[in-house]
Amino acid sequence: MTYTSHTDAERREMLETIGLEKIEDLFADIPKKMRASALELDGPLSETEVRREFARIADGNCDMTCSLFLGAGSYHHFIPAALSHLVMRSEFYTAYTPYQAEASQGMLQSIYEYQSMMCELTGMDVSNASMYDGATALYEAAIMAMRCARKRTRIIVDECINPLYRNVLATYAGNLDLELVHVPAKDGHTDVEAIAATLDDKTAAVLVSNPNFFGVVQDFSELAGKVHEYKALLVMSVNPVALGALKTPGEMGADIVTGEAQPFRSPMFFGGPYIGFMTTREKYVRKMPGRIISETVDEDGERGFVMTLQTREQHIRREKATSNICTNQGLLSLTVAVYLSLIGRDGFTALAEQNISKAAYAKKALTKVEGVSLKWKSPAFNEFVLSLPQDAEKVIENLTAEEKIVGGLPLKRYYEGMDNDVLVCVTEMNTREQIDEYAAALGRLI
Amino acid sequence: MTYTSHTDAERREMLETIGLEKIEDLFADIPKKMRASALELDGPLSETEVRREFARIADGNCDMTCSLFLGAGSYHHFIPAALSHLVMRSEFYTAYTPYQAEASQGMLQSIYEYQSMMCELTGMDVSNASMYDGATALYEAAIMAMRCARKRTRIIVDECINPLYRNVLATYAGNLDLELVHVPAKDGHTDVEAIAATLDDKTAAVLVSNPNFFGVVQDFSELAGKVHEYKALLVMSVNPVALGALKTPGEMGADIVTGEAQPFRSPMFFGGPYIGFMTTREKYVRKMPGRIISETVDEDGERGFVMTLQTREQHIRREKATSNICTNQGLLSLTVAVYLSLIGRDGFTALAEQNISKAAYAKKALTKVEGVSLKWKSPAFNEFVLSLPQDAEKVIENLTAEEKIVGGLPLKRYYEGMDNDVLVCVTEMNTREQIDEYAAALGRLI
Amino acid sequence: MKLILEKSKPGRKGVGLPKLDVPRVSAKKAWPKELVRSHQPKLPQLAENDVVRHYTNLSRRNYGVDQGFYPLGSCTMKYNPKINEEIAANCGFGALHPLMPEYLAQGALEVMFRLEKALCEISGFKHATLQPAAGAHGELTGIMLIKAYHRYHGKTNKNVMLVPDSAHGTNPASAVLAGYKIVELPSDDRGNVDIQAFRGALNDDVAGIMLTNPSTLGLLEENITEIANSLHERDALLYYDGANLNAVMGYARPGDMGFDVMHFNLHKTFSTPHGGGGPGSGPVAVNEKLVPFLPVPTVEHRDDHYFLNYDVPMSIGPLMTYYGNFAVMLRALVYILRNGAEGLKRVSEDAVLNANYVMQRLKEVGYTPSFPRRCMHEFVLNNSDKAKKGARTLDISKRLLDFGIHPATMYFPLIVKEAMMIEPTETESRETLDNFIEVMAQINREIDDNLDLLTQAPHNLPVKRLDDVRASREPVFRYKPGQE
Amino acid sequence: MKLILEKSKPGRKGVGLPKLDVPRVSAKKAWPKELVRSHQPKLPQLAENDVVRHYTNLSRRNYGVDQGFYPLGSCTMKYNPKINEEIAANCGFGALHPLMPEYLAQGALEVMFRLEKALCEISGFKHATLQPAAGAHGELTGIMLIKAYHRYHGKTNKNVMLVPDSAHGTNPASAVLAGYKIVELPSDDRGNVDIQAFRGALNDDVAGIMLTNPSTLGLLEENITEIANSLHERDALLYYDGANLNAVMGYARPGDMGFDVMHFNLHKTFSTPHGGGGPGSGPVAVNEKLVPFLPVPTVEHRDDHYFLNYDVPMSIGPLMTYYGNFAVMLRALVYILRNGAEGLKRVSEDAVLNANYVMQRLKEVGYTPSFPRRCMHEFVLNNSDKAKKGARTLDISKRLLDFGIHPATMYFPLIVKEAMMIEPTETESRETLDNFIEVMAQINREIDDNLDLLTQAPHNLPVKRLDDVRASREPVFRYKPGQE
Ligand SMILES: Cc1ncc(COP(=O)(O)O)c(C=O)c1O
């Protein structure tokens, strides 16, 4: 059989050892009437047939020569060649969660390095080992904030946050004693005053994003002050690539920082696996969900790494745990550490700068097209909203079909009154040529 | 810079240690008039630009949906998915020749396993670690035979041997006191009687192939007897895939067996790297070229592996060495061992059978086409010669251009009087559907 | 080994970015001053070679399935086929943006559609969502579906979830996140849910039960029919924790056993790698009753076209930003196609065979299974007799490391003292099992002959036994550059 | 570790072949009885998992550049960039049959064409062949070209090849294979060819000289101009062994130094991996004089079309079945493009800088360079003072293994006693070099303090020191199934 080893003779011998006659006897505890009849499944296929089948299936996808200006939470970035070589070392990827620390120093040290780098980027003291993705990390941050700010049940949600994230918040929030209060955006940025006016004694946290869904970056220092006056927490969801240029959430006064670190490894993989991250201030660490790695020593006093503060976690604390998370996105923490090490400090800074530069160039090129304008002029990172003179969905559709340009995300589906608007993303992977072609094509289509 | 590490400050410090002022001083020994001016080269390119450039270059190649009936020394076979994963373990592929045995047990044991398997397949006692490719291995075998049968300088070459191999023999042979005597094929197989009649006291070796260039398999037991009567050596170049079905060269009485083990790993890679192999009888081992691994023990008596009989080799023996070979195709020996282990004993037998079966089916299907016939009916492996009713080059060209079928190798360029003949190869990778389409397309084109 | 951050040296350059082909615009120029980062983050500065060596050498300080036996109970550490990785890496799915127009993502949608179908066939359910990122996420999803069902039917009183004391910690934790109170049910002396306790706990507030079957003890629940019937009488639902599905494929389907909803762990049963702690994937399958509440988007197929359907009025909503861990699903589908129905049945057969074989032989060499029954794909030893002699399960486990064997799951389930939960999986050869048994026998002898060998183990790993207590008393969460 | 063949068990199945979709025809049925193999070959029989583990664990008993410092002199063990491997693996070149019609192989031909051009520019030559599979093969090719040249010009008397005593063993071995007699030239006390001896050896029978420059001592030949001129006066040619090209890129070109022909080692200078002993690639570049004799096919470009040219009337003929180790060429071209002219110059600068730095520091800690000159990219220690104390170069080398450092080349070149030939390469960081120096200093101290540490080294590798003598006295070349 495909991946099993025993020959018929071996199976017989082993059954004999157990004292059984036939394989079916192993399943005697299953009541007769519950026995399954033969499953109807495709296969078995040989490796060759599988390859052919998936080549056929993959033909149904975009052929990758499309030029891509789509972001909205998933980003096309450069992946160094050494990355997958290292991550695919089988000692890493075929291991389980590092329960046996002595046999898992590779993974544990890598995650410790990941934690250190994420703290450094966000300006915080502690990072956990990972969350499922950006949206679930934000939700976990919200309920963590409720544990930090005890007995409070109100969460203020800035509507500049990615609507896909907000939809996810809504899914989970309905199950708990928790009220989500949405505050509308104002000209593409967070309405700090409106949020301030919404704060009260029941408020556990204010959730904002930076850059926000429209690509806009904002200084939340003032907001942080107000939030802290109410003894609530400021939770900031960030695109970590922007942190190569942006003042750290820590400096702005955030208490919990979350986000999606997919841009640090990049295969977009139709939406996953990605990696949610979470960092916070040391005083909140015992309220934090997920695994945390700590330095320690072995019996000889040599440095080593272990999982720590496990009394927060489900396998010890069960229903009193800070989260139900168990398997997280471990391999992607390693990936982030490797990625950041490979591009290095200066590469990281240059990366943010390249994204800003490309977006700046694209803004100029695209708004030269008659009738096309920037929706807002606010400082932005690698995304911006473009207003077209007509229904954006139609234009973007034609652009893809006729020019093989995926021009961005039409916003009609996500915000009212934005029928002509499209969210455009430009990264270091978009060449000047692609941008110029985009502008030219837009000119032809409008 | 791309792969160097030092910062400018470090370079300065290091120069200071050496007692120099500037980098150029390191090159002071180069006479001024020999100094190079700046090189004119493309680049430097970033990884992203390199990827784009090679994607463009690769566009100039066949798009891989072609169906391929081309063999003639390079074969399209199944490659198990686990293979490249294992071979690309960097401990293997970034190592040098295992000069330091204690730090190279992985490679040494793998090659020892390779040697063991190649001996088993060919029915011989000793295998070396690898030669450059099938053609050079055959030449090395010829001159090895001259060392074994001292003072003899005649090598009889069967014209059923791949003409590409024979061209290579000719290149090298001209440099030594060595006469190549060619014996023409007879109806697509080796003319044993003609060879027997050519044997004399000057003959060092007779070179035959099995299956031969036309795909024909032959029992050389009788020839071996005759060759040995003249105290010459029988050298047999084999396609090792056929050894899943074919009587071993050892049983047939061959003294040296060589061949191309590319079919055991398969990327055709436009002709290389491939791997020549060579096995022989123990009595000839000291005449053998190339590296040989032996079992031994360490100081605690534990088994280990080392390179042995190095006194045959150039780094010890210099101009008296059995060959000039140094770097060989080491990683591919490992690859062969992994490949044979993955498909296993029964898989190997089934592989040969599948090739025979597919070729049988293809012969039937293709000769149903009006005017198309088998050139010879001799027992064959996975290749056969098809006679078309018109110039084969033209037909094959049209087949490729119009139907995306690479139908085989027209033989006009290689043998006189075979203008209408084409060498067709069918392996386990050709589906029945492909074969049927080939027949149908041939029908349309003729 | 030093941290990568400790190896860093100012000014060294790593892998270069694509060439900037537009005018450079710095953040300083583009943004107001107060938005701009004041200091470069202290990330590593190293040449590519040094980064490659660092992580290559770190990998050599880690242990994965590719190195040897990994009988970590409840985790199904089977061989991870390389063809899974090849298909995931090479077929171009990596370049597919999740918000791509559907007609350019037909391949990805086909993968999801077919995987859903296959999982439903294997489990006997009607529909499934592939969104959950792991088992625990699947549990939360399933429990939210139960909640949505009861809400829809006006049964808002149902606020209790029954959870056996043998359950995995994620079960109660997930139910709490879905807003339930937990009532824990004890186990009886055959490892079943104590049926008296169950009957006693049953009332109209009970929304459902979360069962693992076979349980975390590796035993099939013998009273499943009564449990299912009496819950269903009260319109309470049964949740199946599919962590142990590897035991019964082709032999029994949770949907046929009376369960209403379950999660799969693709990273266990379906051979996708655990990645040193994820990513996994925890699809949730449901019967008719729960279909209307499934998360959006669902994946549908109509007129030769696959599409994402957001128009599910009673849906609980989306669970993740996009559609879940797609690349993990891809691997699982490859695995299912490689095996087919016959292959999956054989998987469960050999998984159960191996567990029983090892259990029997370990009994012979002096170990004590916690329950006197034939097991399914795993079993739990009770090492309290050894602990009395000074060799705790922890010590035996650390000693196993010296023999190149990954220890079993320790101290779980909680109801077995000095528990050691052994799941060999079906991909292990007879020699591997026999070697494990021999090593265990030797360790048992060492308890009497040389206890120190155990209590001071491991002896030949990159580090000696690590100090967990210190790590929780004085935790160090991050390296601070400049601290050295 | 057991051999894979020892782990085999009858009846186990490995990875399956494609499904047979045509009628099965056995060899027995298709062929006469006497052609059919009588017994199945005793190949391993194992499940995929066990094969993967075997070779994964074997790899862990091997040491490569990705693990650490590998200053193996003459071998240029630089970092092998992963982008090289990625391009080789992913761009579809693997599926390209060598006899494909040219118009379907334009990409591959472009790679070859451009690589040839780049190598010519780097070396100062006119044309090159990429066919040779390794350095030694390149030497043989180059010498055959010289022979063809002299034959063409009727100088059939020229049957002597001059080879310095410091030359690599492949040099004389290759010349012999091309039918030459070898006259070995001694070296002088600065590491140059002894110019008196050279002058003495010079006569009309001399076909040429094979020089390595910088030589295997890491030293530039100071009399190159005289050597070149006096040979050329007699129409004898100069062969350049390019193994040490890493020392001079962008600073000097062999073609400008007076050489007529050279080989490159793509697997040294151009970063392609050594693969534990190959495959390499040894292109040969020539000046005008030798162009007419280049092997067929040559790669040409005309009218926007690349093609293989077999129409080279004076060609020595083909060297390999096809066109050489194409996938190695591919990697080398990637490397050259990644670096550009500036990058390659920097490569040589840092290679030479590192060697001189290490040489200087080793001198300071008690080691003796064999020649009192500044070195190029490598240098040779003379450890005879250590050997007198009982620590041979072999012992020092084995001791290095204990520190996770791959030893340098031992006992080569033959003219230096207890030679240890150290080539750090340019991809090593300052820390790596400093660590090596410290370890060497420590080992030097150990010679006095605890000699056994050296003579019994290595201590912590998978095996202790291996018995070479036994292996050559009682060699065992293969495992015989059933022998256990
Ligand atoms: C029985 C059981 N349930 C649930 C889980 C949780 O699964 P995951 O780790 O994928 O979240 C596990 C995994 O350890 C388990 O063993």
Ligand SMILES: Cc1ncc(COP(=O)(O)O)c(C=O)c1O
């Ligand atoms: C100086 C010198 N010449 C020639 C060679 C032979 O090269 P190859 O091993 O590629 O055949 C080597 C390689 O070891 C060498 O160092």
